[in-house]
Amino acid sequence: xxxxxxxxxxxxxxxxxxxxxxxxxxxxxxxxxxxxxxxxxxxxxxxxxxxxxxxxxxxxxxxxxxxxxxxxxxxxxxxxxxxxxxxxxxxxxxxxxxxxxxxxxxxxxxxxxxxxxxxxxxxxxxxxxxxxxxxxxxxxxxxxxxxxxxxxxxxxxxxxxxxxxxxxxxxxxxxxxxxxxxxxxxxxxxxxxxxxxxxxxxxxxxxxxxxxxxxxxxxxxxxxxxxxxxxxxxxxxxxxxxxxxxxxxxxxxxxxxxxxxxxxxxxxxxxxxxxxxxxxxxxxxxxxxxxxxxxxxxxxxxxxxxxxxxxxxxxxxxxxxxxxxxxxxxxxxxxxxxxxxxxxxxxxxxxxxxxxxxxxxxxxxxxxxxxxxxxxxxxxxxxxxxxxxxxxxxxxxxxxxxxxxxxxxxxxxxxxxxxxxxxxxxxxxxxxxxxxxxxxxxxxxxxxxxxxxxxxxxxxxxxxxxxxxxxx
Numbered sequence: 023x024x025x026x027x028x029x030x031x032x033x034x035x036x037x038x039x040x041x042x043x044x045x046x047x048x049x050x051x052x053x054x055x056x057x058x059x060x061x062x063x064x065x066x067x068x069x070x071x072x073x074x075x076x077x078x079x080x081x082x083x084x085x086x087x088x089x090x091x092x093x094x095x096x097x098x099x100x101x102x103x104x105x106x107x108x109x110x111x112x113x114x115x116x117x118x119x120x121x122x123x124x125x126x127x128x129x130x131x132x133x134x135x136x137x138x139x140x141x142x143x144x145x146x147x148x149x150x151x152x153x154x155x156x157x158x159x160x161x162x163x164x165x166x167x168x169x170x171x172x173x174x175x176x177x178x179x180x181x182x183x184x185x186x187x188x189x190x191x192x193x194x195x196x197x198x199x200x201x202x203x204x205x206x207x208x209x210x211x212x213x214x215x216x217x218x219x220x221x222x223x224x225x226x227x228x229x230x231x232x233x234x235x236x237x238x239x240x241x242x243x244x245x246x247x248x249x250x251x252x253x254x255x256x257x258x259x260x261x262x263x264x265x266x267x268x269x270x271x272x273x274x275x276x277x278x279x280x281x282x283x284x285x286x287x288x289x290x291x292x293x294x295x296x297x298x299x300x301x302x303x304x305x306x307x308x309x310x311x312x313x314x315x316x317x318x319x320x321x322x323x324x325x326x327x328x329x330x331x332x333x334x335x336x337x338x339x340x341x342x343x344x345x346x347x348x349x350x351x352x353x354x355x356x357x358x359x360x361x362x363x364x365x366x367x368x369x370x371x372x373x374x375x376x377x378x379x380x381x382x383x384x385x386x387x388x389x390x391x392x393x394x395x396x397x398x399x400x401x402x403x404x405x406x407x408x409x410x411x412x413x414x415x416x417x418x419x420x421x422x423x424x425x426x427x428x429x430x431x432x433x434x435x436x437x438x439x440x441x442x443x444x445x446x447x448x449x450x451x452x453x454x455x456x457x458x459x460x461x462x463x464x465x466x467x468x469x470x471x472x473x474x475x476x477x478x479x480x481x482x483x484x485x486x487x488x489x490x491x492x493x494x
Contacts (some may be wrong), residue, residue, distance in 0.1 A: 048082070050141075054153035062251050067099035074256065077293055082156070084258050084293045091288040097265060098254055102277035105234075105249040106148050108136040114210045116199055123195055128188060130309075133231060133248045134223030135209075141223075142211040151252040159225035160311035163189070165455040172459035174437050175466055177323045178304050185308075186217075189224070193217040223453075228309040230255035235278060237267055251350045254282055259310070260295035261318070264288050267296065302374065303465050313461045320469050321373035322433060327384065331389075331425065334432055338424035340390065348389050355388045358402060372433070373469040377476050378426060380406030386422040387414050408480075416488045423477045423484075430474045434467060441467050 060069050068380035071091055077084040091097070108121065117139065121132045133273045140146040162170055170182055196215050205212055231248040232255070257265065265288075270282045282294065299305075302320045303313050314320070324330075328346035335343035348356060359381045361370075370382040384405035391397050391414045397405075400413050412419040444464045452460055 023184045024308055036287055041064075047069040048156060049153070050157050055150035057150065057154050057253050057256075059096070059116055060150040061100065061104065063469050065101045066253075067096065068253065069095065069097045071265055072097060072294070074253075075186075077258065081258060083256060085253065085256050085285070085287045086293050087290060089290050091284050093284050093287045095284045095296065096281055097284055098282040099281045100251060100254065101272060102275065102279060103287045105251050105280060106133070106137065106140065106151070107247055108133045109247060114139070114209050116203060116207070120192075120196060120210050121459050123192070125188075128224070129248060130227035130231065131188075131192070131220065131224045133250065134220065137226060137250065138215060138219060138223045140211050142145075142209075142213045144211065148252075149388075152249075155226055159222065159229060159307070160455065160458060161225045161229070162307060162455075162459075163225070165459065169455040169459045172463070174179045174439070174457060174459075174463045175322075177402075178308070178462075181304070181308055185224075189217040192220060196220070201467070218480050225311070229311060232267060232279070234280065235265070251280055251282070254280065257282065257294040257296045259306075259312075259314075261296040261297060261300075263295045263297045264292065265294045265296055300375075302464060307458065307462055311458070313458060313465055315461075315465065316468070317465065319374050320465060321371040322466055322469055324370050324372065324429070326366075326368040326370050326385065326431065330432070331386070331429070333420070335390070335425040337431070338428040340421045343390065343425070345389055349394075351394050352388050355397070355402075356385055359385055361385055372426075372430065372473045377408060377473055380408075382426075383408060383422065386425055387418060390425070391415075391418050412484065416484050420481055420484050420488070423481045427477050428472050430477075431472045434470050437463060437467060439463070 057074065058072070061068055069091065071087050071089045072085055073088050074083055075086040076082070077086070085098075108117075117135050120135055123410070140148045141152050143149075146152065157164055158164065162173065162178070163185050165182075170179065173179055173182075193216050200208065200210075200215070203209075224399045227248065227250065231250050233245060233246045234249050251267075254267065262284045264284065265282050266285045268283050269278050270281065271277065272279045282296070288294070298310065300319045303317050307313055308318070328348075331345035332343045335345065344352075348362075356367075360367045361381060371379045372382075380403075384402055387405050388397055393414070396414055404410050404413055441464055444460045444467075447460055448457065
């Protein structure tokens with residue numbers, strides 16, 4: 023889980039796509055068109071109490087209520103033609119050829135191609151929207167190499183490197199595809215498209231698009247597709263939102279329209295807040311460029327490794343752990359948990375809503391038990407649940423929790439800095455990507471510490487019950 027030893031890949035040194043704004047401008051052009059007026063002029067609706075305003079020094083622009091708004095009020099309505107989509111109905115063969123080369127996990131790049139095309143097009147219908155987009159994004163693919171290393175968390179480093187490598191490779195694929203295209207058929211109006219501009223487009227989409235119902239398939243079912251929603255995508259994130267997105271058919275056109283409705287009463291000067299999803303900080307930083315403090319869905323990834331678990335168990339004082347060489351009956355259960363066998367999924371998590379991933383809890387309970395008859399009395403769902411207290415006995419759960427605490431200690435030791443070191447760096451005035459990287463790794467360490475505290479409470483409670491039983 024320490025910093026990856028592979029070469030860090032970054033797009034920070036690549037030339038961004040040429041634009042009219044200076045390097046210090048927050049939006050793509052210095053004085054973009056009024057987005058609210060554009061939405062209204064094109065048949066949309068924006069509540070009279072809404073305005074675009076700066077939300078503090080670090081939150082950027084957002085949509086704010088200028089007066090109180092009652093719960094249930096329609097706030098923004100976008101007719102079918104206003105969202106920006108990339109669909110199978112696109113007529114550009116070059117874009118479709120390029121889109122087929124994009125892996126599904128990087129879906130934002132497909133819509134990003136359409137965004138770049140519209141950005142390059144003179145007189146694009148969406149230019150009033152696109153010109154309001156940020157000129158730069160704070161996602162890790164644009165971090166300097168040193169700040170990517172400063173994340174100190176191997177799973178995220180892997181994802182950042184993977185995205186950067188993809189963009190560098192995709193740049194070459196785009197150049198090959200465009201080499202023989204005639205000027206009047208060039209999808210980007212003859213402009214050069216490099217890894218930096220591709221990264222800008224992918225980041226714009228990943229940080230702003232919503233996956234909503236799109237066109238119908240052959241069976242008449244609507245397909246979920248990414249859409250960029252002008253103005254709506256300026257609403258910030260909260261796990262306690264005051265607004266929500268609704269899709270419904272326009273009674274006049276029979277086409278889907280997208281609405282934002284007040285989920286709660288909204289006070290004067292409150293920003294509109296949507297929930298982007300129950301995501302961990304890896305996704306928030308990778309796709310949106312920010313970190314949520316005390317994120318209840320944040321977690322850390324570990325590899326289920328027999329030698330590591332033997333070391334953790336021995337450090338916890340558990341006698342003769344056998345994670346490296348489980349008994350055949352234990353191996354069979356591990357296979358059912360997909361932690362053993364031909365194609366196991368060895369990625370397990372600590373933190374989040376489960377505190378400890380259920381598969382890891384069940385595996386430890388099984389391997390730290392020597393009584394096959396007792397284990398076979400319970401189904402996997404019971405063995406995976408922390409809410410089921412000591413199904414295989416108090417001593418077994420104490421051994422499990424102590425092993426997990428030791429695993430947390432090992433995970434913390436993989437970070438080269440302590441939280442107090444990180445906080446000291448923040449106090450010294452770290453800013454930009456450096457500040458984000460430090461905040462991110464602090465939150466990861468906090469997740470581990472919170473898990474340790476939770477498990478320590480469970481050990482203390484079980485130990486007191488064990489003592490009471492022995493004295494009784």
